[in-house]
Amino acid sequence: MAKGALAIALGAAALVPAQLxxxxxxxxxxxxxxxxxxxxxxxxxxVRVRLHGQAARKGGxxxxxxxxxxxxxxxxxxxxxxxxxxxxxxxxxxxVGWFAGLQQTIYVDRERKRxxxxxxxxxxxxxxxxxxxxLFPEGTTGDGVDILPFNSxxxxxxxxxxxxxxxxxxxxxxxxxxxxxxxxRLSEVVWLGDxxxxxxxxxxxxxxxxxxxxxxxxxxxxxxxxxxxxxxRHCQAQVAAGYASLMRGLDVPL
Numbered sequence: 001m002a003k004g005a006l007a008i009a010l011g012a013a014a015l016v017p018a019q020l021x022x023x024x025x026x027x028x029x030x031x032x033x034x035x036x037x038x039x040x041x042x043x044x045x046x047v048r049v050r051l052h053g054q055a056a057r058k059g060g061x062x063x064x065x066x067x068x069x070x071x072x073x074x075x076x077x078x079x080x081x082x083x084x085x086x087x088x089x090x091x092x093x094x095x096v097g098w099f100a101g102l103q104q105t106i107y108v109d110r111e112r113k114r115x116x117x118x119x120x121x122x123x124x125x126x127x128x129x130x131x132x133x134x135l136f137p138e139g140t141t142g143d144g145v146d147i148l149p150f151n152s153x154x155x156x157x158x159x160x161x162x163x164x165x166x167x168x169x170x171x172x173x174x175x176x177x178x179x180x181x182x183x184x185r186l187s188e189v190v191w192l193g194d195x196x197x198x199x200x201x202x203x204x205x206x207x208x209x210x211x212x213x214x215x216x217x218x219x220x221x222x223x224x225x226x227x228x229x230x231x232x233r234h235c236q237a238q239v240a241a242g243y244a245s246l247m248r249g250l251d252v253p254l
Contacts, residue, residue, distance in 0.1 A: 038075075051214050052254060056216075065135075065169040152232035165219040
């Protein structure tokens with residue numbers, strides 16, 4: 001565990017200053033250095049990631065994924081380029097918030113309805129500028145058993161963006177030390193709100209090697225759906241089916 005933490009710290013010392021310089025010099029640059037940091041972080045945590053399928057294209061894609069843990073960010077960020085949408089509280093979580101800001105995270109405040117339009121516009125602007133954006137439409141981490149209903153409100157961000165695509169993404173933690181994760185052991189990798197992030201991260205480090213799997217489903221065009229609620233239902237169904245297949249060790253139709 002100590003070696004993993006040391007590797008993460010050394011990697012951060014090397015990559016963070018470079019990212020600060022690049023972010024100031026080229027604000028629209030894709031997050032290549034954050035992706036390297038995510039890979040380093042996962043190596044320190046002992047997480048191996050398998051990717052099924054691929055991003056629909058380089059930019060202008062809204063990735064919508066299920067949410068299980070704080071580890072979802074480095075897992076997804078290690079394989080797919082994009083900016084994350086996170087709750088406003090994340091930006092106030094000390095070093096975690098600082099690192100999130102470094103990757104140009106888009107914050108949403110679900111308690112302040114008056115800011116919904118600004119948040120939607122922030123996502124739309126990133127997509128229109130050619131960036132990819134990650135969205136967790138469940139709004140919180142699930143228990144790993146069922147996919148929670150997708151909130152359709154932020155899907156509105158793609159409605160005014162010409163040529164935007166929405167790509168459902170299933171994320172699953174499937175093995176611990178090479179053995180399939182059973183329902184009983186899901187609580188060891190899933191992060192629920194009653195456990196502190198630091199405590200859960202320390203427990204995660206003790207697990208040994210964890211296998212995470214990502215399945216990128218076919219991207220869709222928002223205008224092919226009657227409204228954003230229909231789009232959200234389609235994405236939820238794709239993500240749920242893919243998650244079930246990954247957890248059962250089955251091939252995911254892509």
